[in-house]
Amino acid sequence: MKILEKMSSIDRRVIFLLVALAVIIPLVANIGLPSRPGKYTIEMYGFIDRLPAKSQPLLIDATYSPSMMPELQPMLKAILRHCFARKVRVMLMTLDPNGPALCEAALREVAPEYNAVYGEDYVFLGFKPGSSAVIMAIGENVRQAFPADNYGKPLSEFPMMADVRNYADIPLVVSIAGSAITQGWVIYAGTRYHASVGAGCTAVSTADYYPFLQSGQLVGLLNGMKGASEYEWLNQRNGYSTARREAGKGMDAVSIVHLLLMLFIVLGNIGYLAGRRAAQKQ
Amino acid sequence: MRRQIPLMLVLVLGIFFFIQFFVPSRLSTNIYQVSLQWLILISAFAIVLAIGSLVNHHLLKIKRRREHWPYSYATLAGLVVMSLLGILGRFPGLGLLDEIYYRLYLFVQAPMDAAMFAILAFYMASASYRAFRARSKEALLLLVSGFFIMLGVIPLGALIWDRIPDIAEWIMMVPNMAAKRGILFGVGLGITATSLKIILGIERSWLGGGGK
Numbered sequence: 001m002k003i004l005e006k007m008s009s010i011d012r013r014v015i016f017l018l019v020a021l022a023v024i025i026p027l028v029a030n031i032g033l034p035s036r037p038g039k040y041t042i043e044m045y046g047f048i049d050r051l052p053a054k055s056q057p058l059l060i061d062a063t064y065s066p067s068m069m070p071e072l073q074p075m076l077k078a079i080l081r082h083c084f085a086r087k088v089r090v091m092l093m094t095l096d097p098n099g100p101a102l103c104e105a106a107l108r109e110v111a112p113e114y115n116a117v118y119g120e121d122y123v124f125l126g127f128k129p130g131s132s133a134v135i136m137a138i139g140e141n142v143r144q145a146f147p148a149d150n151y152g153k154p155l156s157e158f159p160m161m162a163d164v165r166n167y168a169d170i171p172l173v174v175s176i177a178g179s180a181i182t183q184g185w186v187i188y189a190g191t192r193y194h195a196s197v198g199a200g201c202t203a204v205s206t207a208d209y210y211p212f213l214q215s216g217q218l219v220g221l222l223n224g225m226k227g228a229s230e231y232e233w234l235n236q237r238n239g240y241s242t243a244r245r246e247a248g249k250g251m252d253a254v255s256i257v258h259l260l261l262m263l264f265i266v267l268g269n270i271g272y273l274a275g276r277r278a279a280q281k282q
Numbered sequence: 283m284r285r286q287i288p289l290m291l292v293l294v295l296g297i298f299f300f301i302q303f304f305v306p307s308r309l310s311t312n313i314y315q316v317s318l319q320w321l322i323l324i325s326a327f328a329i330v331l332a333i334g335s336l337v338n339h340h341l342l343k344i345k346r347r348r349e350h351w352p353y354s355y356a357t358l359a360g361l362v363v364m365s366l367l368g369i370l371g372r373f374p375g376l377g378l379l380d381e382i383y384y385r386l387y388l389f390v391q392a393p394m395d396a397a398m399f400a401i402l403a404f405y406m407a408s409a410s411y412r413a414f415r416a417r418s419k420e421a422l423l424l425l426v427s428g429f430f431i432m433l434g435v436i437p438l439g440a441l442i443w444d445r446i447p448d449i450a451e452w453i454m455m456v457p458n459m460a461a462k463r464g465i466l467f468g469v470g471l472g473i474t475a476t477s478l479k480i481i482l483g484i485e486r487s488w489l490g491g492g493g494k
Binding site: 010012015016019020023033034035036038039065066067068069070097098101102104105128129130131133134136137140141144145151152203206207208210211214223224226251254255257258259260261262264265267268269272273 | 311314315318319321322324325326328329372383384387388391392393395396398399400403404407408410411412414415416417425429432433435436437438440441447451454455458459462463466
């Protein structure tokens, strides 16, 4: 009985050590758990997959800081790979001052893989403060919010931007964010300016966006590292990417940690119930 | 007078932009577009304020030799170095500085930021082990739901039983969404009520001084 009761008081250093091992081992070893793409990942993927090549550019807002990088950066890269492979043009922007270098890192890695040309296949608009004001300003005229790109070159000098004025000329807005700014995109870009909006968020905030999925205000949703991993899997299955599945590897570690956590919770509850029964007997 | 001018501005502009939404004339649209540019400019000032506050805080800490004051030098040095690299790197011929800024951000700041956040995983593991107990029927229900969600979002869940992701999806799409919708309605009504109170001058705490 005492062994059962002790299960509710495992030293936290033991827990820390096991969690560290559960993260490190799957990242070092090649487990490669299979992915089963979820409904909302498929919907987002399908929407981008149906966009004609060399058409009007889609707008990606990558608003997150390095703390959310493991979940959201692979998502951004997977969407960029999908777009560049299909020759779908991209405008990339961020509403987080931490964002520009992360966007730049993703572009520097992905664009050369597909020989994507700056100004013809993609434009990096950079950071702009103002959150919802920027979203609304793009609804009036994208040049009002971003007169020039991240490097100071006027947007009018880019051939791919010639016919882009506002959301009416943007087939999809993808908000990849670690904050509530996605709701701003839904409310202002989606409801006020009738833009199609898709989202990618951290796993912890996924629950907040389900109402927008059901109402059709989001065309799809990538759920944290799982969503990124599924998107990478779809890219590889359709021959759009041969790059290493970054989120897929991360998902292996997440899977093992989830199982470990569940084991701890079960042990904790066994110990708790054993302790309660012992107290009742006394 | 110091309070009446901001209150009057909010009243006039609040009512104006409420009406503007329903008036699709050229003049109305132009005013709206100019106001959006002003909003973006005002937001940029928030960054200036934040930097001013950060510098003040650390200078005061150094001056009064408060606990861990030497670290304030590191903060201020980081601020100055990164700002200079970021600003000067944009000038023609100084692209190297921009590259240094990019590398410092990506290989120093980003890993530190990500590492700080990652530490949370260890605390969460320990906390869920200690706190996630079936003390009541409600807690048991939460525990079972949590198990299905945790299994449903990992590939192993489908390998254990292929219906687990569907059950997790149902929990998210039905009970979770019912609660979320209720919260969203509440928040929406709250925002509307608070906005009206601010426009009409009933709610004045935004002016500072505890609404006195």
